Amino acid sequence: MLLEIANAVWKEAKMNVVLVYGDIHSVEGLRIIFEYCEFDLKLPLERVWLITAQWDCTTLSSWNKFTGKSLNGSLSFTLHRKVVPGFQDFLENITPYQSMIYFIHQFWMFAFFCSLPKHGLYVPNHDNCTGEEKLGSLPESVLEMGMSGQSYNIYNAVYAVAHALHTIYSSKTKQKEIEKLGGKSLLLRPLHAFLSNIHFNNSAGEEIFFDEEGSLPSGYDIINLVTFPNDTFQKVQNGRMDPLAREGKWFTMDGNADQCEMCPEDQCPNEKQDQCIPKRITYLSYGEPLGAVLISFALFFSLITFAVIGIFVQLRKTPIVKANNWSITCTLLFSLLLCFLCSFLFIGQPRKVTCLLRQTVFGITFTVALSSVLAKTITVVLAFLATKPGNRLRRWIGKRLAVSVIILCSLIQTGICAVWLANTPPFPEFDMHSQISEIIVQCNEGSNTMFYIVLGYMGFLATISFTVAFHARKLPDSFNEAKLITFSMLVFCSVWITFVPSYLSTKGKYMVAVEVFSIMASGGGLLSCIFLPKCYIIILRPDLNTREQLVKKRY
Numbered sequence: 001m002l003l004e005i006a007n008a009v010w011k012e013a014k015m016n017v018v019l020v021y022g023d024i025h026s027v028e029g030l031r032i033i034f035e036y037c038e039f040d041l042k043l044p045l046e047r048v049w050l051i052t053a054q055w056d057c058t059t060l061s062s063w064n065k066f067t068g069k070s071l072n073g074s075l076s077f078t079l080h081r082k083v084v085p086g087f088q089d090f091l092e093n094i095t096p097y098q099s100m101i102y103f104i105h106q107f108w109m110f111a112f113f114c115s116l117p118k119h120g121l122y123v124p125n126h127d128n129c130t131g132e133e134k135l136g137s138l139p140e141s142v143l144e145m146g147m148s149g150q151s152y153n154i155y156n157a158v159y160a161v162a163h164a165l166h167t168i169y170s171s172k173t174k175q176k177e178i179e180k181l182g183g184k185s186l187l188l189r190p191l192h193a194f195l196s197n198i199h200f201n202n203s204a205g206e207e208i209f210f211d212e213e214g215s216l217p218s219g220y221d222i223i224n225l226v227t228f229p230n231d232t233f234q235k236v237q238n239g240r241m242d243p244l245a246r247e248g249k250w251f252t253m254d255g256n257a258d259q260c261e262m263c264p265e266d267q268c269p270n271e272k273q274d275q276c277i278p279k280r281i282t283y284l285s286y287g288e289p290l291g292a293v294l295i296s297f298a299l300f301f302s303l304i305t306f307a308v309i310g311i312f313v314q315l316r317k318t319p320i321v322k323a324n325n326w327s328i329t330c331t332l333l334f335s336l337l338l339c340f341l342c343s344f345l346f347i348g349q350p351r352k353v354t355c356l357l358r359q360t361v362f363g364i365t366f367t368v369a370l371s372s373v374l375a376k377t378i379t380v381v382l383a384f385l386a387t388k389p390g391n392r393l394r395r396w397i398g399k400r401l402a403v404s405v406i407i408l409c410s411l412i413q414t415g416i417c418a419v420w421l422a423n424t425p426p427f428p429e430f431d432m433h434s435q436i437s438e439i440i441v442q443c444n445e446g447s448n449t450m451f452y453i454v455l456g457y458m459g460f461l462a463t464i465s466f467t468v469a470f471h472a473r474k475l476p477d478s479f480n481e482a483k484l485i486t487f488s489m490l491v492f493c494s495v496w497i498t499f500v501p502s503y504l505s506t507k508g509k510y511m512v513a514v515e516v517f518s519i520m521a522s523g524g525g526l527l528s529c530i531f532l533p534k535c536y537i538i539i540l541r542p543d544l545n546t547r548e549q550l551v552k553k554r555y
Contacts, residue, residue: 017050
């Protein structure tokens, strides 16, 4: 009969709701069919099953196979129950060696797969039960820690008899009648009469009494079973059959067919929005294409910078290298190299150390580069003015002025970063709310104000360098140094002006990618605009790399 029902359910695609009525033994056969369909045939009977109160989905003979897919969404009429204080603590303290509960030893052996030699129960190739096992650690498909409807009825029945006996013994008249009738053996005669008049509140706070027919008018709870992939479930009460309710309210159902609950912070709903699944942890990693591309650019620019340093070191005695102030050139090239290398601090999972270092290292190294450009710009202007007869600026030209500008500007930025780290240092955090399906691992900058002060100071230096170089662009110079600096600062300012809105409009790893790209673009702009023309002349046009050519163009 049950196989015919299963076949009918399979064949009838429009059959969405199936009503099942039977006692616990007959419905157990349906559970076996569920198990066969779900685990052997891989075709779970995913329908809405309306099940009577005779069957509890947790009373399984095969505890390792919880038919969650087939039972998901089923509705059952269960005996009414309430939460009884202390019952779960009682279950948690049960041990197989001290408890006298019937069948506890067999249950313990099958539930925890351990042997109880004292009681003649053995599980092959498994250790003995320690007694420290906890019933609360079992999946709900094996043991539900809450009191069932049947247990709740037994609980109320025991207390009802206890209240009746207490009433009998507290009645002096009844006590005398008992003594006259010959003792305790006749106590059960008046018990029914006392039970019919019992009226008390149990420890769950519910009123207990019997109706005219001698029944407990508790009614039924309508339970919706929601199952999860890890063999757990949640019983959600969707309705109530209450014979004591006012007319028209004895049968109630929730207005919504769906029970929506918020997923935990580290989980999100699946596509069907019927289960919670773990969120993906995301950050700008080396393994993904975006991170690999950015790292490739960082390595490429680093190698180019190394090559330029090598060219300038090898040909440092040539006129064009000497004319560019060797100390400033070295400082600028090495600071640009550090700028490219600091990109590695932004890629990979944020840690405490990387979060502390990446913005401060980026800010200080770029400030050294910009202050070197500013020193180079001032040097170019003063070098031209000093060629005029009688000009007192000649004594200011040299390493002292360049070093002073670089040290002063860099110390200011270092002080800003020190204040930032001392008061509100950056730290790694998990952003669980910006994206629905992702947990973003990112660096919290601690103070966005300090971050923008660092950027603002670099912008200030870039603006001064651009302004000075722009006004000096028409000065006669062999290799148009002022024009090259002007164009490099124009590229630098353009990159970081567009950085701010792009940075604020992105989230997570893309926000980090925008900053790394800006570092690459601005650093590459400085490198290419200032040094590549010189490298072109040094390598491909050595005829222009002469003192005569340099002096001729300058005057």
